């Protein structure tokens with residue numbers, strides 16, 4: 045071994061992204077950047093009606109247009125197999141079974157693909173394609189009182205409901221009550237890099253160059269759909285310009301595979317920004333009823349968190365907002381429920397902090413209302429209601445550092461100097477206020493495999509089917525591997541995003557870095573043992589492999605969570621109703637932090653999204669057409685630089701006691717509670733509660 049040894053402890057030290065230079069110089073190639081000989085381009089046609097049947101696709105007219113190679117639709121597309129379980133052990137959203145029938149379940153449903161020699165020819169032809177529909181009445185109106193709402197299964201709540209105690213008696217016996225309805229808007233991921241995939245046949249092997257949160261997820265899905273041996277499907281995803289939950293198996297990868305199978309040359313299908321709004325999932329709007337009953341000091345006697353979201357007629361996806369109530373605070377009577385309504389809309393999906401982002405807005409706003417009614421400081425109120433064990437599971441917490449976050453946050457934010465009375469601080473035509481909220485996100489882990497190779501030149505190569513969706517995962521894994529190998533990170537290269545590297549968890553649920561790090565650490569430690577035994581490294585190197593399945597399965601059952609405390613200061617313009625966030629502080633307990641540089645970015649990004657959720661984001665559906673109004677980044681408002689003045693994220697000492705590196709996961713946590721802290725600050729500024737997001741100027745006035 046010629047590698048330079050360094051002191052231990054790279055994990056926890058700021059480290060510049062290993063791919064940062066490639067990304068800012070344009071050397072990093074994204075899915076749409078790769079060129080192939082004979083590359084053809086596919087453009088999708090999406091339905092313009094919200095419900096009905098395709099009567100005819102006038103393919104002949106566009107087939108004669110310049111460069112057009114094929115027009116695929118339900119009448120001629122290859123058949124696929126849609127009855128399978130994906131790598132998450134759930135049935136796939138049948139939306140990926142492209143062009144299999146003539147039914148249209150929502151506006152923006154994929155109905156045809158035009159393949160042409162150039163992207164421009166494909167686009168022109170698809171815009172000329174005439175499709176006749178037989179329209180049926182549709183319903184896209186989500187409301188808290190929708191008559192078709194039903195309790196929905198979720199993994200944590202198989203009956204849709206989790207409860208203990210007699211809720212109504214406990215509420216009746218409570219001297220202080222909060223009973224309110226909170227709503228959040230339909231929100232979209234809108235990451236910078238739109239979805240794109242190129243598919244080609246290499247003999248009997250299918251190659252797909254993609255942008256995804258799990259190359260094995262996509263490879264397995266394609267193998268199942270096209271009834272192929274999974275070993276014959278190879279998916280790569282080297283760089284990903286954002287994912288947030290939306291980059292799994294989607295229509296475009298399937299379209300690219302169908303097209304390359306038909307035209308026998310490589311085919312790329314890239315979605316347009318507008319197509320992303322109906323084809324790549326989104327966060328359902330929610331309506332959440334919270335009922336809290338407490339004693340006069342704010343000790344909770346009853347908690348009810350009843351959440352409603354919507355899904356498509358094709359697939360049941362539930363935004364599990366009430367699971368915040370399940371975990372956060374205890375009470376003798378505790379009822380949580382997730383309900384869903386099926387509408388003629390695209391299927392929603394995971395979007396950063398699924399359930400927890402909207403759920404924390406409702407619950408943490410209601411806690412603030414309870415604090416006001418009891419005349420108790422909002423932080424003190426929370427300290428009076430911490431669970432000794434999982435409120436509904438009864439399981440012990442692995443550790444519980446919510447209070448440490450509030451203590452550190454309060455000190456740094458200046459909370460002790462706050463006058464709790466609302467509507468007192470003026471600055472010209474602005475009124476000022478501050479607010480706080482708690483944050484929680486499950487610290488999950490899933491089995492993964494990795495390999496570590498000692499190369500003959502003294503460097504090391506890690507291979508793992510991880511995905512760096514912009515989080516800095518590739519860099520974090522480099523530090524973890526360097527620590528486990530006891531070498532400098534400069535001697536370690538981490539290869540990711542390749543389905544040939546074996547099973548590993550997707551980049552999702554804040555589980556990626558933690559789960560992958562476990563496998564990388566095991567493989568690296570094993571390699572060191574080999575090396576101390578073998579000494580000489582042959583030209584092909586020495587490789588050790590690891591699979592964490594047994595270790596993960598042996599974890600004792602516990603409530604494992606990251607926590608946080610969010611603080612916000614806002615100014616509200618009394619003339620225009622505009623809300624400006626002046627500063628935000630988030631203090632988190634999120635396990636051992638691998639790379640403070642990218643961790644801070646992750647958390648600040650989540651908090652920024654919280655500002656956006658609180659004040660800007662709202663996808664609006666037109667009831668008449670069933671489509672979304674202005675599905676693009678001009679009409680769908682997000683927080684911009686000018687809306688995000690001073691956001692600071694930091695953390696307290698925390699570790700996961702059962703993880704070899706102590707990691708918990710930080711991906712989702714930053715957005716949780718952020719919107720509630722802002723809404724609570726708006727109340728403190730104005731004396732008016734805002735229970736419907738976003739807090740638009742017309743709602744403030």
Ligand code: MOS
Nearest residue numbers: 288289396552553
């Ligand atoms: Mo995250 S919503 O699991 O990508």
